[in-house]
Amino acid sequence: MLTVLTALGVLAGAALAGAAPAAAVPAGGRGERIAAGVVYREFDITAAAGRTRAHLLTVDLGDPHVRVDLLHPRAVAARATVSRLADSAGAVAGVNGDFFDITETQHPGVEATGASVGPAVAGGRVLKAAVPTGQRFGPPLPPGATTRDVLGVGADRRARLDRLSLTGSVTTPHGRLRLGGLDQYALPQNSVGAFTSRWGAASRERAVCGTDTDRAAPCSTETYEVAVRRGRVVGAAGTPGRGPIPAGTTVLVGRERGARELRGLTVGDAVTVTHRLVAARARVPYAFAVGGYPVLRHGRPLAGLDDRASAVRTVAGLRGGGRQLLLLALDGADDSRTGMTIAEEAAAMRGLGASDAFNLDGGGSSEMVTRARGARGVTVRNHPSGGAERPVPNGIGVFSR
Template sequence: MATRRKSPARGRSVLTLLAALGTLTGAALAGAAPTGAAERGTPLAPGVVYEELDIQGAKGVTHAHVLSVDLRNAKVRLGLLYPGAVAARAPVSQLADAEGAVAGVNGDFFNITETQHPDADATGASVGPAIATGHVLKAAVPGGQRFGPALPPGTTTEEVIGMGTDRRARMGRLSLRGSVRTPDGTLPLGGLNQYALPVGSVGAFTAEWGSASRKRATCGTDTERAAPCSTDTFEVTLRQGRVVAAPDTPGTGPIARGTTVLVGRETGAQWLRKLAEGEKVSVTHRLVAAGSGVPYHFALGGYPLLTGGQPLPGLDDTTAAVRTAVGLADGGRRVLLLALDGAAEYRTGLTVAEVAEALRGLGAREGFSLDGGGSTTLVARAPGETAVSVRNHPTGGAERPVPNGIGVFVGR
């Protein structure tokens, strides 16, 4: 069980969400300027401050834990926390300590269960794209295969938040671009280390995927996650650019470095069946960022809440829950990591629209939602300590293993 550590009384604030005629209209901090609440909390390291806030939502008071991260400090950076494989999970505290992070929160929504596909195990892999220290780990699953609440209108599973090589945090989209080239022709690559592939496509799995079964990638459709697994699948293993194995069905187990496994479904499976052992095949892949064009140092998925200081149209304003979110201020040079408390007295939580207003009340111009509920976790290491502690009460009474998170690093 996590132990909540209260900040000093001088750093405690109350964030009131104002509603009129059932429509959320704004947010205000009692006793503090909107952009100053987090800075009045407890310093954990130069450029990193921890703060607790009581938030009055439409369905009751909830409690928030906030990390303010100043990227203008050259010794402070953000990075991806993950357990070394895409299809793997671990508690946020374990991920943070393993990487030496001073703080962190949970990340993207993920393939948590497979009740609709009893013959295909849940992989634990995240929904959206992921980049760690500039290295591409995975691409986004089709929209219909997403786990989590409905996306706001106009958004997709390719939405990400991260930090660019210019040390500014930003939101954006990352689209997969790639191909599979054989002597008979070239086919667009449909996926990279994903728990779900588009119907009729070929996807690539590398050592970054891990040891989980690849069968789940052939289940469901682009629009229906619960649709049956495909009955027309094929797998090809490439080593040093040549076919070395071609089993009939997607397999399981770790993939060696320098090896690529291609999984096809429907038309993609039929195309792979034409390949013969020893045949030369080349696979290329990259994630293309829309917008600034600045490469991401790290990125992970979720969905946007605020842009240009305004909530996105169509945000859910009825379903309240425990949530995790990120706010960006000062042109991406200041980052707010927010996690609601899952203790019984606060478990009513906030709606997505209320989270957007809370971030705006704290001074954020951009906002991004991460996974919530039992996944919501914020960890931090106090000065002089060697390990992080969980600062919020996880909803389930203990940390839920998650596929990734955002880590705060100082002095490295």
């Protein structure tokens, strides 16, 4: 049983396997109005490992003054602190987002890219696709979850859990190739991936390391890349390169069979690259989407959630048919960093009235910021467990006119 202590009462979360109805935060609970449609609260949660402080944002997506969007640096393969991302975007609040490629100790000499694991959509524009599930950086996924899972808000202003899969092609004089990746730090075996100016200056070498089932596997020895500008091949190289990609240029990186297919191209050949992300459920386009994985669906925790490892966590919940978004970050201060298990996290979100919940990156990445009225910058509400803000590749920003 999970217990949530609020300022004006006790909120009991239903047991994971029980049938007790989920409780809601008491209507009279003390909260701070950050902006129109955005309320902040903090309270204590007592879980199996002890008591931890929780920070909660309730975002009313039905309020026409409110919207959420992806916080991100100018490049996919780049990182910045949540406070810097929120300040630069003018957000009134925000939390950290997806897991990311933070270290490459398995591949000596290969730089970590800092790029996120899952798909990303900002302002209705696709930024990137998901790496293969076996190439994911982070704790094991629950059964049935994949790197394509997203939390998104559609053009209808409703939040939902979904999956976004890449579909695309590379048309050459020799035929059409399936596109296997878009601005992502790992490509499927035997594939061709596209890198655009949105990727940034980071090396593309990491994209050909690991396998579809083992991120620690050696880097491929059979690689090739070509640069395409204005529909024509303008250059080629035997190994993935690095450095900024000019606007209007697409770099195609191939590994194994994909490399052999690209070697058939010569400078001047006509090449057309197409790509888009296809939703598994939504019938409306996404204005915003971020990667992670689901822990609660239709009021029921997913089977197989970890119930042993307690950690500082960040989680998003959906309430009121997706009209309300709950953003919760735990505190990493020494006296309150006991955290929760993933199973307890799901129970806590159900106890807060969420029908669905989505786990984001945690540990030293967990962070929540808010902006006081009239303030020029945001304030970090929780204590990052690393003692300082960790640069991250993206986050969820809350905006209010």
